[in-house]
Amino acid sequence: MSGETQNISAMAEKISSDLFKWFKWELVGPTNENFPCMKKDQHKTLAGTHPTDVVFSYKDPYLNRTIFLNTDLKSYIKGSITATKMRNALVSLANSIDCAQGCKEWKERYSYKNGASEVRGMLFVYNHDGDFDQSFYDVFYQSHNTETDKKKRGINLDNIPVRAGQKIHIIEPRTINYLQSIICDLSQLSHKREFPLGKKYQFFYPDLSLHKVSGSPEELPATVELLTGPFLIIKHNDVRHCNEETSQWETTFKHGYIIYYNGEGKNELEFIYILDTLSKYQLLDGNENIRIRIVNPNIHKDVRSIFMRAKDSYCQEWGFDEHKKTIIDAIDFQQVEFTKPRFSSVEIGWERQA
Structure with missing residues (x-):
C-alpha cells in the first residue's frame, strides 16, 4: 500500500x-x-x-x-x-x-x-x-x-x-472546525452531566408545508444541508446518572434543546431571527430548557450584550406578557471555543489523477 x-x-x-x-x-x-x-x-x-x-x-x-x-x-x-x-x-x-x-x-x-x-x-x-x-x-x-x-x-x-x-x-x-467544535462542546457537556451519553439525542426537523418528516426521530441524521446551514437544533432527553454511593439513577439535567449558531453575533437581527424561528416551531412554550451556543472564530466582543438587547427587542415587538418574557429570559446563552481538529498531517489528494 x-x-x-x-x-x-x-x-x-x-x-x-x-x-x-x-x-x-x-x-x-x-x-x-x-x-x-x-x-x-x-x-x-x-x-x-x-x-x-x-x-x-x-x-x-x-x-x-x-x-x-x-x-x-x-x-x-x-x-x-x-x-x-x-x-x-x-x-x-x-x-x-x-x-x-x-x-x-x-x-x-x-x-x-x-x-x-x-x-x-x-x-x-x-x-x-x-x-x-x-x-x-x-x-x-x-x-x-x-x-x-x-x-x-x-x-x-x-x-x-x-x-x-x-x-x-x-x-x-471553516465548516470542519465548526462541526468539530460542536462535538467537543457536547463531549464537555456530557462530562458535566448536562447532555446525555449515547444516542439519547436527535436532530430537530420541523414539518414543512411541502415536506413532512419521515422516519423515527431518534434515528434521523444531520443532513449536509443542516450541517452547513446557519444553525442546527439538537433535542435531548433528560440527562440521567447513576449515583455511585446510592446506586440510584438521578436526573442531572432536564430535557430540552441546544441551538448551535455559527454566526458572528454582531447585530440584534441575527438573534431575533433565531428567537422567531424557535417560536414558530413552538419550542418557546416554557416546558423545555433552551440553550443557544454560538460557535464562530470571529464572535463579536459584545455578543452577550447584543443578545440581551435582541431578547428585549423581540419581547417588545410582540408585546409579550410577563410569563412569556420569563421564558425568553430563561434561555441560556454561551460562547463555544472554536477548535482545530487533527485528521491528517500531510498534504494529500491534489496531484492524484484518475
Whole structure:
C-alpha cells in the first residue's frame, strides 16, 4: 500500500469515527477505490477510471431517500490551493458522480439502492497545518495584485460539468472546525452531566408545508444541508446518572434543546431571527430548557450584550406578557471555543489523477 493510499484510508476512517458518526452518517464500502468510467470519450480520464476516497450515506428525513456522498478527501496547507487545483478537483468529482449513478460496480461496492436513493459529490478539504484558513473561498474569485499588477483567475462554476439534478457539497476548513467544535462542546457537556451519553439525542426537523418528516426521530441524521446551514437544533432527553454511593439513577439535567449558531453575533437581527424561528416551531412554550451556543472564530466582543438587547427587542415587538418574557429570559446563552481538529498531517489528494 503506497503512502498516499495509507494516508487517504487513515484520514477516511478518522473522519468517520471522529466527526460524522456524531451526526449519524454511515461509512459504507471500502475506502480509496477506483471504479470504471462509463463515459470515456466525454470525461477523458487518463486511466479510464474515477476515484472514490470514501462514501458516506444517510437517510434524508425530508426527501425520504438515502443520500450517498461520493467523497473526495483533500488535505492542504494554508495558501497552497490554486484555482487550477480546485477546478480540477470539482471537475473530477462532477464526472465521478455522473458515472457512479449508472455504474454496476460502484452500486455493488457501496450497497447503492435503486429507487429512493441519490448519489452526490462531496469535496472534503482539510487544512492540515493547523493554521485555520478563513480565506478558503478566495480561490473561486478573480483577484488583482495592485503592487505587481498581476491577476489571478478564479473559477467559473458554470463550467463545472455538474449535470441537471446532481449536487456537489463542499466541506471546507471553516465548516470542519465548526462541526468539530460542536462535538467537543457536547463531549464537555456530557462530562458535566448536562447532555446525555449515547444516542439519547436527535436532530430537530420541523414539518414543512411541502415536506413532512419521515422516519423515527431518534434515528434521523444531520443532513449536509443542516450541517452547513446557519444553525442546527439538537433535542435531548433528560440527562440521567447513576449515583455511585446510592446506586440510584438521578436526573442531572432536564430535557430540552441546544441551538448551535455559527454566526458572528454582531447585530440584534441575527438573534431575533433565531428567537422567531424557535417560536414558530413552538419550542418557546416554557416546558423545555433552551440553550443557544454560538460557535464562530470571529464572535463579536459584545455578543452577550447584543443578545440581551435582541431578547428585549423581540419581547417588545410582540408585546409579550410577563410569563412569556420569563421564558425568553430563561434561555441560556454561551460562547463555544472554536477548535482545530487533527485528521491528517500531510498534504494529500491534489496531484492524484484518475
